[in-house]
Amino acid sequence: MKKRIAVLPGDGIGTEVAEGAMKVLETVASRFGHQFEFAFGKIGGQAIDSKGTPLPDETINLCKESDAVLLGAVGGPKWDKMPPELRPEKGLLGIRKELGLFANLRPVTAFDSLISSSPLKKEVVQDVDLLIVRELTGGIYFGKPSGRKGENRETAVDTLQYERHEIERIVEKAFTFARMRNKKLTSVDKANVLESSRMWREVVDEAAAKNPDIEVEHMLVDAAAMKLISNPKAFDVIVTENMFGDILSDEASMITGSLGMLPSASMRSDGYGLYEPVHGSAPDIAGKNMANPLAMILSSAMMLKYSFGMKEEAEAVEKAVTEVLDAGYRTMDLGSNSSCTLSTEKMIKQVVYQLEEDDATAG
Numbered sequence: 001m002k003k004r005i006a007v008l009p010g011d012g013i014g015t016e017v018a019e020g021a022m023k024v025l026e027t028v029a030s031r032f033g034h035q036f037e038f039a040f041g042k043i044g045g046q047a048i049d050s051k052g053t054p055l056p057d058e059t060i061n062l063c064k065e066s067d068a069v070l071l072g073a074v075g076g077p078k079w080d081k082m083p084p085e086l087r088p089e090k091g092l093l094g095i096r097k098e099l100g101l102f103a104n105l106r107p108v109t110a111f112d113s114l115i116s117s118s119p120l121k122k123e124v125v126q127d128v129d130l131l132i133v134r135e136l137t138g139g140i141y142f143g144k145p146s147g148r149k150g151e152n153r154e155t156a157v158d159t160l161q162y163e164r165h166e167i168e169r170i171v172e173k174a175f176t177f178a179r180m181r182n183k184k185l186t187s188v189d190k191a192n193v194l195e196s197s198r199m200w201r202e203v204v205d206e207a208a209a210k211n212p213d214i215e216v217e218h219m220l221v222d223a224a225a226m227k228l229i230s231n232p233k234a235f236d237v238i239v240t241e242n243m244f245g246d247i248l249s250d251e252a253s254m255i256t257g258s259l260g261m262l263p264s265a266s267m268r269s270d271g272y273g274l275y276e277p278v279h280g281s282a283p284d285i286a287g288k289n290m291a292n293p294l295a296m297i298l299s300s301a302m303m304l305k306y307s308f309g310m311k312e313e314a315e316a317v318e319k320a321v322t323e324v325l326d327a328g329y330r331t332m333d334l335g336s337n338s339s340c341t342l343s344t345e346k347m348i349k350q351v352v353y354q355l356e357e358d359d360a361t362a363g
């Protein structure tokens with residue numbers, strides 16, 4: 001198969017980990033007889049510096065003309081004092097909105113060999129396999145009005161607004177995923193306080209009545225944050241609004257041992273998607289060849305599976321990652337006492353090598 005992939009490396013470690021996804025995809029292409037063409041675009045701080053905007057039109061067009069998008073990360077202290085419209089994060093929010101990527105899938109899988117990398121107890125994290133389905137193009141991230149007002153700008157406003165249809169489509173997606181998994185759906189909200197959450201609950205209840213094969217529960221977000229750490233195995237699929245999903249997914253990354261392990265897919269209904277790690281540009285380690293590239297590499301596996309229908313290829317990438325971890329290779333974030341602590345580049349090489357090895361063994 002021939003595919004065109006837009007690559008937006010972005011800022012900080014985004015560029016370092018995007019390199020990893022491309023190398024792995026090139027290896028997949030040669031092993032399985034595909035052609036992947038990479039087309040590069042600018043986003044975030046990188047785009048502000050060279051084009052004066054975090055999301056140039058040419059980047060949007062490039063994505064629209066491609067079969068899928070890979071994104072590294074955006075942001076960094078250099079741009080933190082910029083006006084709101086000129087922040088790198090605005091570029092990321094803009095591309096999600098522009099491409100209609102309302103469904104953000106964030107799988108949280110505890111790798112057996114990383115159990116001791118988690119700060120949580122072994123019995124709590126072992127065998128965890130859950131999926132956070134985060135609404136990505138609505139809620140407080142996009143509601144208007146938003147900004148500062150008053151004579152001395154002493155009032156700051158953000159608006160949490162949802163349209164019913166925005167909730168319906170993400171809830172429908174979550175039911176579909178629950179059906180493909182263990183048929184349990186936890187809807188997370190703050191219905192004891194927020195009107196938008198009460199409408200969210202209404203929509204979930206209506207969908208639950210139409211999908212009696214799925215076990216559905218509601219949970220308030222504060223309790224869900226607690227339960228995610230005390231008993232994550234109680235979850236199968238979690239569906240939640242934009243900001244709750246953002247916060248809960250970083251929290252859930254600790255089950256895997258590192259934020260550097262969590263991949264994500266940002267999708268719309270037709271299968272088109274943007275694939276990005278859950279983590280950010282990590283300014284504290286950027287440029288040091290220390291970042292964990294596995295979240296980005298696993299995001300490219302999600303791209304193979306969800307956008308290209310290449311299940312076998314995706315599984316080959318996941319298998320190679322598992323084997324590299326089983327062999328004891330680690331990046332710094334996964335625990336520095338390992339005897340096999342690798343740089344970003346070496347970890348990428350190790351995964352590529354493993355993919356080739358597995359091919360030779362299979363052949």
Ligand code: NAD
Pocket residue numbers: 013072073074075076077089092259260261276277278279280281282283284285290291292293295333
């Ligand atoms: P962050 O996710 O960049 O980093 C949080 C912590 O996790 C840091 O200590 C970092 O070193 C570590 N970390 C993250 N990814 C890692 C990896 N792959 N390997 C090893 N360690 C890793 O969050 P932050 O520091 O709060 O934000 C930094 C910048 O990134 C901000 O400008 C923020 O807006 C942006 N950000 C962007 C995205 C994105 O592009 N999707 C996501 C989150 C944050």
Ligand code: IPM
Pocket residue numbers: 075089092093246278280
């Ligand atoms: C994420 C990030 C983004 C978000 C920021 C950088 C806009 O934290 O993808 O999780 O909040 O969605």
Ligand code: MN
Pocket residue numbers: 246247250278
């Ligand atoms: Mn986040």
